[in-house]
Amino acid sequence: MTSYSKIAMNKRGQFINNNTRDRGEGQNEAEQALFRELWEACAGPLVTAPREGELVFYFPQGHIEQVEASTNQVPNENMPVYDLRSKILCRVMNVVLKVEPYTDEVFAQVTLVPEPIQDENKVEKEPPLAPLPRIHVRSFYKTLTASDTSTHGGLSVLKRHADECLPPLDMTKDVPTQELVTKDLHGNEWRFKHIYRGEPRRHLLQSGWSVFVTSKRCENGELRVGVRRAMRQQVNVPLSIISSHSMYLGVLATAWHAASTRTMFTVYYKPRTSPVGFIVPYYQYMESLKINYTNGIRFKMRFEGEEAREQRFTGTIVGIEDVDPKKWPDSKWRNLKVVL
Amino acid sequence: MTSYSKIAMNKRGQFINNNTRDRGEGQNEAEQALFRELWEACAGPLVTAPREGELVFYFPQGHIEQVEASTNQVPNENMPVYDLRSKILCRVMNVVLKVEPYTDEVFAQVTLVPEPIQDENKVEKEPPLAPLPRIHVRSFYKTLTASDTSTHGGLSVLKRHADECLPPLDMTKDVPTQELVTKDLHGNEWRFKHIYRGEPRRHLLQSGWSVFVTSKRCENGELRVGVRRAMRQQVNVPLSIISSHSMYLGVLATAWHAASTRTMFTVYYKPRTSPVGFIVPYYQYMESLKINYTNGIRFKMRFEGEEAREQRFTGTIVGIEDVDPKKWPDSKWRNLKVVL
DNA sequence: TTGTCTCCCGACGGGAGACAA
DNA sequence: TTGTCTCCCGTCGGGAGACAA
Incomplete structure (x- = not known):
């Protein structure tokens, strides 16, 4: 029996821990599935990576917005x-x-091939892909307190989280203790001493916790740990490799070249850099077109809220217009004006 | 009277310190000139940044080589x-x-405009630009020893360097001491305690040195400090913003677009990433063409050697051929084969 | 002249329960 | 139940001269 556990945390910050048990399947498959679970936990509840074989729309405008967010530069x-x-x-x-x-x-590295038929109305209908088989994993996140990140002591794990996600301690002992060996998404190992002490008793991760906090990343063989940062803080200080102008042209030229020769091209999708996906499944897009967005209509939208829980807001559409009608005529990219 | 001093160091590593005195000129001009001096010290003795107004050849091939070196990826x-x-x-x-x-x-951010006349033989002759006025600065570098980077004690400054480059100490005191306030290229301030102690006496930088070593960068108001790393070690882990394919296309599209519309474009020249400049002054290129490179000819070439001193080697040309004759016919880029 | 070692001592931080919200 | 404080004590590292290359 193997026990899997996933922990992800954030300085700002969320904390995720995940634990499950299963009986030996192909270790590679299990490893991959676990990786995907941890990746998704770090990506947050709103993110869905594109799937192999899926028919999608690629929006150059959205891609460029992401590049601008990555470089902090607008050409x-x-x-x-x-x-x-x-x-x-x-x-x-x-x-x-x-x-x-x-x-x-x-982030997801996505390779796309433009379709021979570009007219969305002439495309043969395809059923949406079956959902991926998922492993049963338990995880938690926690907004780190001052005490959690202080140099004195370690992380205080809420009782509920420890009970649900961490391997059980031998409570017959005076001071129950065990070593948690974890791996992060990079494959690096992180060890924590899981101890139940203090008056009154509480679950703590110490001995290794502070190294983790300063390094700000982790994951282990049986237990997994990852980092999910708060959406806003954007600590990207990219290297100056080519000018933002050249990046912009590179994105366009790539899409243009691929579309005209119908050869594949590769993009990076970074959900934490720009939350709006620029790769949208075909059927999803077509569904959304059916809805007749007109002024005054009420809608619901999901956001990542406090403690990175999913939150829903409703709003009202007050206008429909093109972001940049000159460059991108009739684009469906980001053209609703709303009031919450 | 102001005293300027420049220090640059390297983990691997070279150490540069520079000190000069001059009487109050326009502080901004002096600041700029000092910045340039420090930048050049960090760039190394072989690097010359292009000059405003200069007529140059831009080599897309060389530019792409640099991008490949930056991303560690070959498309x-x-x-x-x-x-x-x-x-x-x-x-x-x-x-x-x-x-x-x-x-x-x-690195240098260089903005170029393609010339109306591209034929190198029809270009009106221009004299090379007059050399920039330089300020008198004294600097030194030092290959750091184990003791220099150890947690115990600070940097041991060679007597010669201290005498030449550091502000003089009051040697009448029992333990001569002063505080050096320095700035790095980012404008950050670094303070070091310069002390003359030990038996026998020697110059040491302590109290602040270890913070500097761990932070790996610095420079101050009157005294300047910079970091020049060993050429090889390349610690570039670039962010995945766009695919290397798109970067490549971006470089080409930028050059192509600029050349055909004769509008300006911007490139980054990183001398420490790829030592071969892809922006070559016109007159230098024309001079080099005059030399008839044929097999068997002996030549001299400069390299950065031990302690980052300039070294010269001589070699013999054994072949002349195009690197990539299909894509870049008749290119003069890197087409000599040599034996040292 | 300068690199390495070792010794001294203060600061910092891991690890514990006390205590309060 | 869990966040913060404080106290204890071990380790690490700045700072000194000794010593040797």
């Missing part, structure tokens, strides 16, 4: 757009879930 | 090149010397 106005249409119907060739080595930011 | 073979020529004659519009925030790598 100047007079940018050529060539004759690129505002969305490109593509088949997802390949998806690799990845993590940035130093920031622990999760 | 796949079948890359479109469009109809871009192997070198573009440009006027340097603007040069801004910069530093990467976290790695302390120096």
Whole structure:
């Protein structure tokens, strides 16, 4: 019997821990599935990575917005757009879930191939992909307190979380203790001493916790740990490799070249950098078109709220217009004005 | 009277310190000139940044090589090149010397405008630019020893360097001491206690040195400190913003677009990432063409050697061929084969 | 002249229960 | 039940001269 547990935490900050038990399947498959679970826990509840084989729309505008968010730079106005249409119907060739080595930011490397038929109304109907088989994992997150991050002592694990997610301690002992060996998304091992002490008694992670906090990332073989940062804080200080202008042109030229020669191209989707996905499943897009968005209509939208729980808000549409009608005529990208 | 001093150091590592005295000129000009001196000290003796107004050749091939070195990725073979020529004659519009925030790598942001006349033989002759006025600065570098980087004690400054570069100590005191306040290229202040102690006596930088070593970067108001890293160690772990394929296309599209519309474009020149400059002054290029490189000819070449001193080697040319004759026909980029 | 070692001592931080919200 | 404080004590590291290359 193997026990899996996943822990993810955030300085700002959320904390996720996850634990499950299952009987030896193919270890590689299990490893992969676990990786995906942890990746998703770090990505947050709102994120869905594209799936292999899926038919999707790729929005160059949205892609460029993400690049702008990554580089903190907006290229100047007079940018050529060539004759690129505002969305490109593509088949997802390949998806690799990845993590940035130093920031622990999760992202998906997506390879797309433009479809021969671009007219969305002439596309043969396809059923949405069956949901991926999921492993049963238990996890928790916690907003770190001052005491949790202080140099004195370790992380105080809420009783509920410890009971649900951590391997049980031998409570017959005077001071119940065990060592948790965990791995993060990079494959690095992190060890924590899980102890039940204090007056009154409480669950604590110490001996290794502070190293983890300062390093700000982790995951282990049987137990998993990851970092999910608060959405806002954006600590991206990218290297100056090419100018933002060249990046912009690179994105356009790539899409243009792929669309005209119908060859595959690769993009990085970073859900924590720009929350709006620029790769949208075909059927989802078509569904959303059916809804007749007009002024005055009420809608619901999901946000990541306190403690990274999913929250829903409702709003009212007050206007419909193109973001940039000159460059991207008739684009469906971000064209609703709403009031919450 | 103001005293300027410049210190740059390297983990691997070189150490540079520079000190000069001059009487109050315009502080901004002096600041700028000092910045340039420190930037050049960190860039190493072989690097010359392009100058504003200069006529230069821009080599897309070389630029792409640098991007590849920055991303550690080589894009796949079948890359479109469009109809871009192997070198573009440009006027340097603007040069801004910069530093990467976290790695302390120096680089130049260069804005170029393609010239109307591209034929190198029809260009009106221009004299090379007059050398920039330089301030008198004294600096030193030192390969750090185990003791220098150890947690016990500080940096041992060689007597020669202290005498030449550091403000003089009051040697009448029992234990001569002073505080050095320095600034790095980012404008951050670093303070060191400069003390003359030990038996026998020696110059030491302590109290602040270890913080500097761990932070790995610095410079101060009157005294300057910078970091020049060993050429090889390349600690670049770039963020995945766009695919290397898109970067490649971005570079090409930028050059192509600029050349065909004759509008300006911006590139980053990183001398420590790829030592071969891809922006070559026109007159230098023309001079080098005059030399008839044929097999068997002996030549001299400069390298950065031990302690980052400039070293010269001589070699013999054994072949001349195009690196990539299919994509870049008749390119003069890197086409000599040599034996040292 | 300068690199390494060792010794001294103060500061910092892991680890414990006390206590209060 | 859990966040903060404080106290204890061990470790780490700045800072000194000894010593040797």
